[in-house]
Amino acid sequence: MSRNSPGQAKPVHRVRGVDHAAFPTFDPNATVRFYRDVLKFPIVHSICAAGWGPERHPDFIHFFFDIGNGDRLAFFYYFGWSPQGDQTAPGDAWARLPHGTPEFFKNSRHIALNVGDEEDLLEYRRRLDESQWPVEMQVMHETIESIYTHDPNGYMLEITRQLRPVAPQEDLDAQLTIAALCDVTAGEAPSMDKLLTRKAELIVERAAAWEAEQPGWREAQRELI
Incomplete structure (x- = not known):
């Protein structure tokens, strides 16, 4: 995407597209076989998170597939946690979430939008903070910085900028x-x-x-x- 020339005002719409869409997985083996081996989407990034988050948050792996054009598909696998015991039909699991399911699991299903730099990220933070849906978190991850909120439907929305290129x-x-x-x-x-x-x-x-x-x-x- 072309950048603005010096002195040219940035457009009101600054999002450059989808950085990643994220979902939980109950079966990482099948997930990897389906996306990596069948669809041929390479694994390009992963995060091992131990002792992360609020009290009673399980350890988890967050891993990403490259689906082309700079877009990624991501999954969370939570160690030792399942919403309802036997997950023989993981495709139905979301509809069967019991009352009291932790927020971290609900928020694992979200979309992340990409912006070009810190200025753009802070501009979206300003817009959200002045609205009914202020930013709930601003987090510096390994390779990205992100802000988070929930939209009017209760879906988590992430807006993110890249801090540095990911090395081979x-x-x-x-x-x-x-x-x-x-x-x-x-x-x-x-x-x-x-x-x-x-x-x-x-x-x-x-x-x-x-x-x-x-x-x-x-x-x-x-x-x-």
Whole structure:
């Protein structure tokens, strides 16, 4: 998208499109197989959140698929939490949410809109704060800064700006994280600790193959010592 020339006023409408749409998943293995393996959307980012949020908030993984044109599709997997026990029909789970379902789970289904810079983000904060729907949170994430509110229908809306480009190494880290997530959720009592342990094992298992694909890497490391 072209930027405004120096001195030219920015338009009233500053959103550049969808950054990501997000949903909870009850079955990360099936989710990864469907979006990555069947539809061929690569995994491009993940966040491991342990001890995050208000009291009794479960540990979770937030992972993203690249669906083209700079847009992403994201999912949350919450360790040890399910809205209604057996999730043999996850497609129906949202309609069966019991009374008292935590807000964090309801808010996991949201849309994030992208803006170009801090000025645009703060302009939307000003507009919201002067309305009936003021900003509820402003959060600095790993690679983005976001503001959040709920629209008149009760849906969470996120407006976000990128803080820095995502490095290829971070995409590789995300792929290892989701491989570990699929492994541990295929077993009993998955947890963040089990995921991190399995991820470390995958790093060791794949290190030799990675080094073989990087000519001169070992020699370069010795020169740094």
